[in-house]
Amino acid sequence: MRSIPKGASPVDSGPVTVLSGTSSDSHTWNLVFLQLLLEEAGHRVANIGPCVPDRLLVEECLARTPGLVVVSSVNGHGYDDGLRAVRELRAQPGLARVPAVIGGKLGVNGTLAPDRVRDLLDAGFDAVFADGDTEAFTSHLSRFGLRAAS
Amino acid sequence: MSTAPGLRGDRFGAFVAASRDRGELVVQPRMGFGDPGRMRAGLAATRAADATAVGTITLDSYTRVGDHRAARGAVAHGTDLNGYPIVARSADQTRAVLDRLEGEDFPVQVRHGSAVPQDIFRALLDVGLTASEGGPVSYCLPYGRTPLSESVANWREGTEILSGADGTGRSPHLETFGGCMLGQLCPPAMLVAISLLEGLFFAQHGVLGVSLSYAQQTSPEQDREAVRALRRLASEFLRGAEWHVVLYAYMGLYPRTAEGARSLLRQAARTAVEAGAERLIVKTEAEAHRIPTIEENVRALEDAARAAEGTRPVAGADPDSETYTEARALVEAVLEHSDDVGTALLRAFSRGHLDVPFCLHPDNAGRTRSFIDDAGYLRWADTGALPLPPVARRSRADAVTSSSLLSTLSYMERRHDSRAGRRPAPGRNG
Ligand code: B12
Numbered sequence: 001m002r003s004i005p006k007g008a009s010p011v012d013s014g015p016v017t018v019l020s021g022t023s024s025d026s027h028t029w030n031l032v033f034l035q036l037l038l039e040e041a042g043h044r045v046a047n048i049g050p051c052v053p054d055r056l057l058v059e060e061c062l063a064r065t066p067g068l069v070v071v072s073s074v075n076g077h078g079y080d081d082g083l084r085a086v087r088e089l090r091a092q093p094g095l096a097r098v099p100a101v102i103g104g105k106l107g108v109n110g111t112l113a114p115d116r117v118r119d120l121l122d123a124g125f126d127a128v129f130a131d132g133d134t135e136a137f138t139s140h141l142s143r144f145g146l147r148a149a150s
Numbered sequence: 151m152s153t154a155p156g157l158r159g160d161r162f163g164a165f166v167a168a169s170r171d172r173g174e175l176v177v178q179p180r181m182g183f184g185d186p187g188r189m190r191a192g193l194a195a196t197r198a199a200d201a202t203a204v205g206t207i208t209l210d211s212y213t214r215v216g217d218h219r220a221a222r223g224a225v226a227h228g229t230d231l232n233g234y235p236i237v238a239r240s241a242d243q244t245r246a247v248l249d250r251l252e253g254e255d256f257p258v259q260v261r262h263g264s265a266v267p268q269d270i271f272r273a274l275l276d277v278g279l280t281a282s283e284g285g286p287v288s289y290c291l292p293y294g295r296t297p298l299s300e301s302v303a304n305w306r307e308g309t310e311i312l313s314g315a316d317g318t319g320r321s322p323h324l325e326t327f328g329g330c331m332l333g334q335l336c337p338p339a340m341l342v343a344i345s346l347l348e349g350l351f352f353a354q355h356g357v358l359g360v361s362l363s364y365a366q367q368t369s370p371e372q373d374r375e376a377v378r379a380l381r382r383l384a385s386e387f388l389r390g391a392e393w394h395v396v397l398y399a400y401m402g403l404y405p406r407t408a409e410g411a412r413s414l415l416r417q418a419a420r421t422a423v424e425a426g427a428e429r430l431i432v433k434t435e436a437e438a439h440r441i442p443t444i445e446e447n448v449r450a451l452e453d454a455a456r457a458a459e460g461t462r463p464v465a466g467a468d469p470d471s472e473t474y475t476e477a478r479a480l481v482e483a484v485l486e487h488s489d490d491v492g493t494a495l496l497r498a499f500s501r502g503h504l505d506v507p508f509c510l511h512p513d514n515a516g517r518t519r520s521f522i523d524d525a526g527y528l529r530w531a532d533t534g535a536l537p538l539p540p541v542a543r544r545s546r547a548d549a550v551t552s553s554s555l556l557s558t559l560s561y562m563e564r565r566h567d568s569r570a571g572r573r574p575a576p577g578r579n580g
Pocket residue numbers: 024025026027028029030033034070071072073074075076077101102103104105106107108109110129130131132133134137180182208209210211214215232233263291292293330331332333334401402403404405436437438439440441442556559
């Protein structure tokens with residue numbers, strides 16, 4: 001995918017953070033926004049783009065050995081697509097422990113019900129962020145100890 | 151201007167033309183549900199709405215990306231889908247959804263978002279439908295990772311599948327999605343140009359019932375100018391086709407309050423009537439939050455119809471407006487690349503002669519940038535390699551941040567929510 005028009009804080013060293021849409025989701029404004037947000041928090045971002053088949057996500061992660069995987073979905077299929085993707089990821093010995101989070105508008109009925117959030121965590125995500133949880137996400141990112149842009 | 155309505159049996163186009171002659175704006179939802187019972191109830195409610203309405207079946211995202219296995223899996227497990235899986239459902243099931251609802255007095259259009267539309271078109275013809283939407287560019291760049299060259303080939307074949315059904319008394323109708331692209335921050339001239347070029351592509355491949363889309367942007371004045379530019383270009387370039395113009399209510403980050411959402415929708419309805427668009431696709435008060443219910447869709451249709459009834463057409467001041475001049479320059483530059491519109495589009499994108507701001511697709515050059523000026527007009531900040539005069543670069547720092555991006559994206563949300571006072575629309579749970 002094309003990189004976004006130059007952000008204020010591109011990062012060119014350190015472990016890479018893989019940012020990805022889900023297999024059926026074509027939205028990209030969320031990905032552009034998250035790439036900028038991650039770069040501002042000091043992350044070097046590989047933005048895999050929208051409509052990423054599970055197989056491609058696994059291949060990209062195996063090739064890049066990321067320090068963090070961020071999955072974003074807003075089209076309403078995020079629960080199902082996320083479950084499938086993270087199971088594929090966790091099935092790879094090399095990716096069993098890589099930190100992975102998901103967020104966005106994950107269902108078609110508004111906020112995801114708590115038992116569905118639980119399913120995503122049980123399947124292997126380390127955190128699940130709802131639509132408006134950007135602040136919780138930025139504070140989650142602080143645990144990666146990277147130097148944020150001032 | 152379009153010729154004798156319905157001459158070729160395009161049921162969808164004929165309905166819109168007849169409504170226009172009565173002075174009625176046609177309104178249409180973006181409705182789609184996975185469950186056939188709910189889909190049928192949605193069509194019935196649209197038909198019964200107090201408005202001149204046509205029906206919509208919006209397809210789900212698995213069907214859009216051609217993952218019919220996942221769509222069938224979701225059907226088997228009763229999973230919620232974000233649209234109706236027309237390929238995964240049997241033709242009999244879909245016929246039952248349409249039975250005694252769809253007809254000359256209530257045409258139904260299939261809306262999707264697929265760069266691989268062939269199976270979808272076969273499925274809709276199979277159940278007697280003839281109207282759909284899309285385009286080789288607009289159902290590719292905003293909709294995933296299919297290479298543009300493959301999308302152009304798929305859309306050639308797809309358009310010919312539809313035009314092949316002509317002569318059976320059921321003539322196809324295709325609407326361009328080029329007037330929307332990524333929904334926000336694309337200057338109107340580019341949207342007008344792509345929309346028109348996709349209309350030319352359809353006509354070249356035998357579909358002569360065409361509608362040209364344009365999506366509401368950040369300024370009502372500029373939007374009126376764009377709709378008029380599109381009409382003028384269509385009358386100049388789209389000879390031999392029957393066409394009308396469809397306006398989309400705002401396709402970017404939507405107001406979060408119910409009142410703000412309605413205010414933006416009413417503005418769209420007024421723009422449609424004032425500038426002479428024949429059809430309007432509405433958005434609901436749930437837009438910013440989740441897939442809307444049937445009731446929310448009906449409310450939006452009726453709201454838009456009332457706003458349209460209270461509005462009169464307004465004559466345009468300047469036929470050679472900035473939008474018209476720019477769009478015409480883009481269209482002419484593209485058509486110079488080849489007589490075959492598909493080939494011309496491919497060459498234009500590879501040279502950056504068409505280039506959509508903020509589009510991540512690898513076949514988009516990504517050299518253009520846009521901004522919203524103090525009057526609310528959406529303008530070029532950088533024209534990249536577009537065949538347009540370069541713009542004086544704005545002095546303000548060029549780099550985007552996550553918060554500056556979000557603030558630009560939420561320009562319309564802020565304007566309409568702040569007028570409304572901040573009462574968020576009711577959420578649902580599921
Ligand atoms: C623009 C838009 C489009 C454009 C997208 C162009 C593109 N390439 O990006 C177009 C018109 C093409 C489009 C198409 C579709 N869309 Co759309 N689209 C929108 C719209 C209007 C704005 C989205 C936007 O630009 N957001 C800006 C970005 C910055 O914000 P965001 O995406 O909302 O993400 C925020 C948070 O969710 C969060 N976030 C997101 N991901 C993550 C991840 C993490 C880890 C964290 C912490 C946070 C986080 O951060 C962001 C900032 O707060 C929204 C409705 C709205 N919000 O107003 C609908 C919407 C997202 N679309 C929707 C749908 C369903 C579709 C379609 C399937 C068509 C359809 N059936 O209606 C297709 C997608 C096809 C596919 N294969 O997936 C639905 C999703 C419904 C749901 N989840 O319940 C929405 C909500 C509209 C609606 N109410 O029906 N769409």
